[in-house]
Amino acid sequence: xxxxxxxxxxxxxxxxxxxxxxxxxxxxxxxxxxxxxxxxxxxxxxxxxxxxxxxxxxxxxxxxxxxxxxxxxxxxxxxxxxxxxxxxxxxxxxxxxxxxxxxxxxxxxxxxxxxxxxxxxxxxxxxxxxxxxxxxxxxxxxxxxxxxxxxxxxx
Amino acid sequence: xxxxxxxxxxxxxxxxxxxxxxxxxxxxxxxxxxxxxxxxxxxxxxxxxxxxxxxxxxxxxxxxxxxxxxxxxxxxxxxxxxxxxxxxxxxxxxxxxxxxxxxxxxxxxxxxxxxxxxxxxxxxxxxxxxxxxxxxxxxxxxxxxxxxxxxxxxx
DNA sequence: TGGGAAACGTAAACATAGTTGTCGAAATGG
DNA sequence: CCATTTCGACAACTATGTTTACGTTTCCCA
Numbered sequence: 001x002x003x004x005x006x007x008x009x010x011x012x013x014x015x016x017x018x019x020x021x022x023x024x025x026x027x028x029x030x031x032x033x034x035x036x037x038x039x040x041x042x043x044x045x046x047x048x049x050x051x052x053x054x055x056x057x058x059x060x061x062x063x064x065x066x067x068x069x070x071x072x073x074x075x076x077x078x079x080x081x082x083x084x085x086x087x088x089x090x091x092x093x094x095x096x097x098x099x100x101x102x103x104x105x106x107x108x109x110x111x112x113x114x115x116x117x118x119x120x121x122x123x124x125x126x127x128x129x130x131x132x133x134x135x136x137x138x139x140x141x142x143x144x145x146x147x148x149x150x151x152x153x154x155x
Numbered sequence: 156x157x158x159x160x161x162x163x164x165x166x167x168x169x170x171x172x173x174x175x176x177x178x179x180x181x182x183x184x185x186x187x188x189x190x191x192x193x194x195x196x197x198x199x200x201x202x203x204x205x206x207x208x209x210x211x212x213x214x215x216x217x218x219x220x221x222x223x224x225x226x227x228x229x230x231x232x233x234x235x236x237x238x239x240x241x242x243x244x245x246x247x248x249x250x251x252x253x254x255x256x257x258x259x260x261x262x263x264x265x266x267x268x269x270x271x272x273x274x275x276x277x278x279x280x281x282x283x284x285x286x287x288x289x290x291x292x293x294x295x296x297x298x299x300x301x302x303x304x305x306x307x308x309x310x
Numbered sequence: 311t312g313g314g315a316a317a318c319g320t321a322a323a324c325a326t327a328g329t330t331g332t333c334g335a336a337a338t339g340g
Numbered sequence: 341c342c343a344t345t346t347c348g349a350c351a352a353c354t355a356t357g358t359t360t361a362c363g364t365t366t367c368c369c370a
Contacts, residue, residue, distance in 0.1 A: 005288055006265065006268070010288065011172075013288075013295045017169045019298075041309075056347060068329075072327090090336080091347095093346090094347085112162075113161070113162030114162040123294060130159075135283055136169070139275055148327090150304075151354090154356060219358090222321085223358075225319065247318040248317090248318060249318080304357095305328095305355080306327090306356070
């Protein structure tokens, strides 16, 4: 009588939910002045943070090589979201920092994500929304985020 | 008093949960005789199904071009998971079918997914696990699965 | 019946991820 | 002071996707 759903539905819907949020976010970002930012860029800028960082450290945070991190930073630089500056204290290092435009996109993303969460809470009700997030947090406890999606998903 | 979590945590953890399940699945698949199958391959084989299908239809189901579907089928064919046969009723079409090896990997995946779901249910308890899945299903209602992850995630 | 339109599969060219390997420049430390 | 380490950049390669194009086969309608 329990009739549990098949196990393969779970990963499918987790991915579906993720994609749904990210797609909605970027539709809204495009509408509000950031049409060129891609899903990956958001994660990278989040990893760069307000403080700024280096390519090596960025790669470490995202679980990719420093070369891949450097390439992505180059793209973001062309789009005007980040800038590279030499470290006065260490001539080897170059600090990657968010530009005002980049900071704005990050702040906007945070606002839109909150709106999207509110919409989801409207579907489930605040009670179950809270429970849903608590459970999801419990299930993914201790996991670290990795950005190596392309190579990981299909080798 | 409500102190809702920030909205950006939701997509992050959805992706984390997805990746967790898929990584565990493939670790187990590798252990049980399928070391070469990649995350993407599982979704493609699932889309091919027991009946078999064509490259065009496969692309349609996965939300990718028929050419991309054809390429992936070629890879899967080399690995021995699928085979291509001419359609006796239509010389234009070529039916892609799972080999016994492919069918076995699909059945094994289903079993492992059920085991993983049971492990998650062990964390939350059967009650909340059921509620979690119900809510997730409600939130992702009507969404269609797309396999164009590489091009979608980073443009 | 015949010919144009549509569908299928394949290939080439291109763009974008990632990776490894290599290298020069700068900092570190024994 | 020299050897080792670290950082950033470049080249070569793989894997994914896309668009464009083409030859073959089928379908449909005038």
